[in-house]
Amino acid sequence: MNLKLHVWRQTAAADKGGFEEYTAENVSEHMSFLEMLDVVNEKLTAEGKDPIAFDHDCREGICGSCGFMINGQPHGPKDQTTVCQLHMRNYSDGQELWIEPWRATAFPVVRDLVVDRSGFDRIIAAGGYISVRTGSAPDANNIPIPKLSLDFAMDAAECIGCGACVAACPNASAMLFTSAKVAHLGALPQGQPERYTRVAEMVLVHDEEGFGHCTNHGACQTACPKGIKVDYIARLNADLRKSALRHPAG
Ligand code: SF4
Numbered sequence: 717m718n719l720k721l722h723v724w725r726q727t728a729a730a731d732k733g734g735f736e737e738y739t740a741e742n743v744s745e746h747m748s749f750l751e752m753l754d755v756v757n758e759k760l761t762a763e764g765k766d767p768i769a770f771d772h773d774c775r776e777g778i779c780g781s782c783g784f785m786i787n788g789q790p791h792g793p794k795d796q797t798t799v800c801q802l803h804m805r806n807y808s809d810g811q812e813l814w815i816e817p818w819r820a821t822a823f824p825v826v827r828d829l830v831v832d833r834s835g836f837d838r839i840i841a842a843g844g845y846i847s848v849r850t851g852s853a854p855d856a857n858n859i860p861i862p863k864l865s866l867d868f869a870m871d872a873a874e875c876i877g878c879g880a881c882v883a884a885c886p887n888a889s890a891m892l893f894t895s896a897k898v899a900h901l902g903a904l905p906q907g908q909p910e911r912y913t914r915v916a917e918m919v920l921v922h923d924e925e926g927f928g929h930c931t932n933h934g935a936c937q938t939a940c941p942k943g944i945k946v947d948y949i950a951r952l953n954a955d956l957r958k959s960a961l962r963h964p965a966g
């Protein structure tokens with residue numbers, strides 16, 4: 717199949733940027749979306765032009781590196797699927813696609829489809845760890861954990877930090893991401909000693925980074941390729957209220 721692509725090109729954060737038009741020719745339905753872009757890039761390189769910059773690493777849907785908007789949808793049209801796992805069989809011959817980076821003040825464009833997501837790293841650095849020694853793996857495995865708590869924590873730990881939730885949110889809030897990172901530790905026994913300071917510190921950095929507030933649109937949950945639910949945001953808010961009661965001055 718052949719596709720008409722409108723791709724956002726921008727050389728740096730300070731550059732104005734704009735859409736440029738390309739044709740993707742002889743695209744196999746078995747290619748992933750990134751492989752389709754690889755072929756477009758090979759042609760651009762052969763013509764002496766700059767290839768389209770996009771983030772990627774595992775190409776298996778597990779690392780969180782990839783991600784951009786396709787026709788206004790983060791990671792494209794397929795539910796719970798990252799762009800590296802999105803296959804061209806989801807498109808038809810002659811289709812026109814608009815491809816652009818995540819749009820959020822807290823995610824400045826680095827180049828083309830690549831955005832700076834280091835704000836996520838700083839949220840994690842503010843509390844996404846436990847500082848108590850839990851021993852080696854066999855010791856940790858000896859701690860009894862209720863099945864429901866374990867499932868809740870493991871589902872939260874599926875968050876790959878891709879940023880689609882921020883891109884989907886009309887407020888560019890990172891609350892879904894932050895709540896998943898808070899919950900995967902706060903639901904486990906090892907995470908209890910710092911549970912309430914963790915949530916306060918991570919939310920503080922979330923706000924300082926310029927992410928917006930959650931106003932319950934739920935677009936984040938729809939866009940998330942890992943099925944993280946807004947229930948985690950509800951739990952974050954409950955923990956945040958308890959944190960404020962425990963540390964009124966903070
Ligand atoms: S919550 Fe979902 S959409 Fe947001 S960063 Fe994690 S995996 Fe990506």
Ligand code: FES
Pocket residue numbers: 771772773774775776777778779780781782783798799800801876
């Ligand atoms: S490249 Fe790793 S999740 Fe897509």
